[in-house]
Amino acid sequence: MNRESDSKRGVKSDETLFALIELLRERDGAGVTELARAAGVAKSTVHGHLTSMRDHGFVVKRGQTYHLGLQFFDYGQYVRGRLDIFRAGMFAADRLERETGEMSWLITHQGGKAMYVYGRGGENDIDVNKLLGTWAHMHCNSGGKAILAHLPEDEVNRIVDTHGLPARTDDTITDRDELNEELARIREQGYALNQSEDLAGIHAIGVPLRFEGEVQGALSVAGPAHRLSKERCEGEILDRLRAATNEIDVSLAYR
Amino acid sequence: MNRESDSKRGVKSDETLFALIELLRERDGAGVTELARAAGVAKSTVHGHLTSMRDHGFVVKRGQTYHLGLQFFDYGQYVRGRLDIFRAGMFAADRLERETGEMSWLITHQGGKAMYVYGRGGENDIDVNKLLGTWAHMHCNSGGKAILAHLPEDEVNRIVDTHGLPARTDDTITDRDELNEELARIREQGYALNQSEDLAGIHAIGVPLRFEGEVQGALSVAGPAHRLSKERCEGEILDRLRAATNEIDVSLAYR
DNA sequence: CCCTTTGTTCGGTGACATCGAACGCGCTCC
DNA sequence: GGAGCGCGTTCGATGTCACCGAACAAAGGG
Numbered sequence: 001m002n003r004e005s006d007s008k009r010g011v012k013s014d015e016t017l018f019a020l021i022e023l024l025r026e027r028d029g030a031g032v033t034e035l036a037r038a039a040g041v042a043k044s045t046v047h048g049h050l051t052s053m054r055d056h057g058f059v060v061k062r063g064q065t066y067h068l069g070l071q072f073f074d075y076g077q078y079v080r081g082r083l084d085i086f087r088a089g090m091f092a093a094d095r096l097e098r099e100t101g102e103m104s105w106l107i108t109h110q111g112g113k114a115m116y117v118y119g120r121g122g123e124n125d126i127d128v129n130k131l132l133g134t135w136a137h138m139h140c141n142s143g144g145k146a147i148l149a150h151l152p153e154d155e156v157n158r159i160v161d162t163h164g165l166p167a168r169t170d171d172t173i174t175d176r177d178e179l180n181e182e183l184a185r186i187r188e189q190g191y192a193l194n195q196s197e198d199l200a201g202i203h204a205i206g207v208p209l210r211f212e213g214e215v216q217g218a219l220s221v222a223g224p225a226h227r228l229s230k231e232r233c234e235g236e237i238l239d240r241l242r243a244a245t246n247e248i249d250v251s252l253a254y255r
Numbered sequence: 256m257n258r259e260s261d262s263k264r265g266v267k268s269d270e271t272l273f274a275l276i277e278l279l280r281e282r283d284g285a286g287v288t289e290l291a292r293a294a295g296v297a298k299s300t301v302h303g304h305l306t307s308m309r310d311h312g313f314v315v316k317r318g319q320t321y322h323l324g325l326q327f328f329d330y331g332q333y334v335r336g337r338l339d340i341f342r343a344g345m346f347a348a349d350r351l352e353r354e355t356g357e358m359s360w361l362i363t364h365q366g367g368k369a370m371y372v373y374g375r376g377g378e379n380d381i382d383v384n385k386l387l388g389t390w391a392h393m394h395c396n397s398g399g400k401a402i403l404a405h406l407p408e409d410e411v412n413r414i415v416d417t418h419g420l421p422a423r424t425d426d427t428i429t430d431r432d433e434l435n436e437e438l439a440r441i442r443e444q445g446y447a448l449n450q451s452e453d454l455a456g457i458h459a460i461g462v463p464l465r466f467e468g469e470v471q472g473a474l475s476v477a478g479p480a481h482r483l484s485k486e487r488c489e490g491e492i493l494d495r496l497r498a499a500t501n502e503i504d505v506s507l508a509y510r
Numbered sequence: 511c512c513c514t515t516t517g518t519t520c521g522g523t524g525a526c527a528t529c530g531a532a533c534g535c536g537c538t539c540c
Numbered sequence: 541g542g543a544g545c546g547c548g549t550t551c552g553a554t555g556t557c558a559c560c561g562a563a564c565a566a567a568g569g570g
Contacts, residue, residue: 009550010307011527013268013558018311025333032517042560047518049558052265056273057366064516064567068334070365073372076331077388078280079323090384110325111312117328129345133325133332264519266558268527287548297529302549319536319547 016041017049021068024059029067076133083108085209085217086117088251092244093120093219099240100221102228103128107143107206108217112159114144122223139165139179140172142194142206143218148179149186150208150215156183171196191238192218196225203228207241211252219244271296272304276323279314284322331388338363340464340472341372343506347499348375348474354495355476357483358383362398362461363472367414369399377478394420394434395427397449397461398473403434404441405463405470411438426451446493447473451480458483462496466507474499 019039024030032050036043050066053059057071080086089106096104097120106118113135119128138144138159148156165174173179186192194204205228206220221237222228228237274294279285287305291298305321308314312326335341344361351359352375361373368390374383393399393414403411420429428434441447449459460483461475476492477483483492 009303010310011268011272011303012525013266013527014272014304014307016558017266017269017272018307018313021330025330028337033515043517044519044561045559048264048266049269052269052273055265058273060365067337068330070334070363070370070372072327072334073331073370073388074390075276075280075323076328077384079325079327081384082283082322108325110315115325115328117325129332129336133328135329267556268558271527288546298548299530299550300528303527 016045017053020046020049021053021058024066024068029062029065031065035066080117083117083217084211084252085248088248089209089217089219089244090118092248093118096120096219096221096240096244097122100223100237102221102223102237105131105143105206105220105222106217107141107147107220109138109144109147109215112138112162114138114141114147114218117217136198137163137166137168140168140194140198141220142192142204142222143220144206145182145186145192145194146206146208146218146220147215149183149192150210168198169196169200173197191234191241193230193233194222195230201225203233205233205237205241207238207245209245209248209252211249216252219248271300272308275301275304276308276313279321279323284317284320286320290321335372338372338472339466339507340503343503344464344472344474344499345373347503348373351375351474351476351495351499352377355492357476357478357492360386360398360461360475360477361472362396362402362475364393364399364402364470367393367417369393369396369402369473372472391453392418392421392423395423395449395453396475397447397459397477398475399461400437400441400447400449401461401463401473401475402470404438404447405465411435423453424451424455428452446489446496448485448488449477450485456480458488460488460492460496462493462500464500464503464507466504471507474503 016039020035023035023038027034032043032046036046039046050059054061057069059066060069085106085108093104093106101122103122104120105116107114108117109115114137115135116131116133119132121128136144138148148159160176160179165176165179167174173182190207192206194206196202201224202222203225204220204222206218208215209217209219219241221241271294275290278290278293282289287298287301291301294301305314309316312324314321315324340361340363348359348361356377358377359375360371362369363372364370369392370390371386371388374387376383391399393403403414415431415434420431420434421427422429428437445462447461449461451457456479457477458480459475459477461473463470464472464474474496476496
């Protein structure tokens with residue numbers, strides 16, 4: 001009723017399960033009654049799903065309220081660990097951070113969005129853990145743009161159709177044609193810049209990580225605008241990024 | 256049919272969903288037919304669940320085979336980020352690793368098992384990422400024993416009933432009475448030692464992290480036996496652990 | 511101590527999860 | 541190159557079980 005698209009050939013019961021999971025996250029844990037009201041289902045239904053999840057560690061009960069369980073962390077670590085990009089790029093990202101003193105990021109994409117897969121701190125690790133494992137739009141950050149630039153044209157179109165080009169700052173690219181020009185430029189020069197297009201005052205530069213003709217992800221360096229001038233990005237940092245990419249390519253080829 | 260305990264009041268459809276998820280992990284991705292055979296359900300059933308999961312990013316399709324998706328990593332990072340222990344203990348673990356040059360671990364427990372929530376490398380980060388986010392029995396590592404020692408007696412019994420005391424090495428405590436003696440000792444001296452009880456040649460020392468009268472987790476230092484002698488553990492390292500614990504306690508109190 | 515609100519249990523019932531057969535495709539192997 | 545196997549996917553028919561709502565049991569709060 002609330003979701004208009006029931007046309008899909010999925011399992012409805014799973015749909016409510018996932019809704020409950022998302023609700024538990026949004027609210028940082030919740031009770032049965034609260035969940036039932038929010039999801040629009042009976043209390044007993046919610047209770048049933050929670051019981052199943054509890055048996056598998058996806059949910060824990062503290063007092064009267066249910067919370068998402070560490071089983072998610074378990075599976076999450078597994079999924080990340082399976083990514084070639086992650087295994088081949090970790091060390092490169094570490095070194096990049098040491099050499100530049102700025103944040104370094106390993107990024108990949110799934111379902112038309114980019115995810116921060118691995119990051120190293122620069123000044124403080126707090127920000128890293130805030131972003132780590134979160135989804136981002138691909139049009140407004142260096143890594144995402146670097147990936148988009150090397151994706152088939154129809155896939156780029158599909159992604160833009162699905163997720164749009166929301167403005168994060170005044171400098172975000174929100175026009176389709178403008179994005180295509182930018183992607184062509186990135187393809188040509190081999191790297192993508194982000195000048196306050198995602199967060200005001202944050203600049204970044206990213207390069208694509210390709211393997212077997214496909215973009216697997218991107219490697220990027222980000223930091224405050226006053227330190228990451230266009231000149232520094234396209235000079236020192238780009239050189240280091242190129243070296244790191246090369247190292248990762250080799251590592252991917254011989255994995 | 257394969258599972259004998261259908262007595263639980265859960266949702267059967269969720270049960271097969273979780274079975275599929277686990278199968279996808281065990282096999283590092285699989286096709287519909289393979290999953291259907293392994294789970295003992297119809298292909299169309301599998302396909303339905305996969306479609307639902309795909310819509311929510313829990314699964315991705317590469318070619319003809321399905322793999323677990325990065326949505327798990329997203330939720331996983333969220334769950335860890337909500338742990339008080341993690342937010343309050345990260346920095347302490349970092350410093351501990353720098354000061355001792357050994358691996359440091361932040362551990363917590365759920366459902367009677369311990370999980371490695373945060374770790375820093377010591378010599379190599381590879382091992383850290385192997386263990387990070389995995390479950391462990393609580394009776395055979397320092398952090399787990401430190402937690403057990405400060406849990407109510409009936410809960411300890413329930414845990415042992417559920418998970419048993421499997422022998423990981425020749426030195427693993429496999430006897431219930433012996434475990435209880437050990438736990439009493441730990442309670443008295445305030446720290447737990449692990450001398451090759453989990454992995455041969457690996458020693459460790461752990462202290463409990465308590466807050467509001469409850470054990471929230473444990474902090475531990477681990478490394479090769481030849482460097483982590485009983486004397487060093489109970490001397491220098493214990494001192495540093497105590498300092499770190501104190502810092503975490505303060506951080507927890509004022510969170 | 512009542513009275514509200516919570517989590518939990520319990521049958522009854524119709525929606526829907528499940529099944530099996532059929533389809534279309536890509537592959538291999540004669 | 542076409543016959544045949546295997547795959548993922550679709551489609552109805554069916555009977556199971558996910559769902560509901562009411563009743564129950566604890567747990568606070570006034």
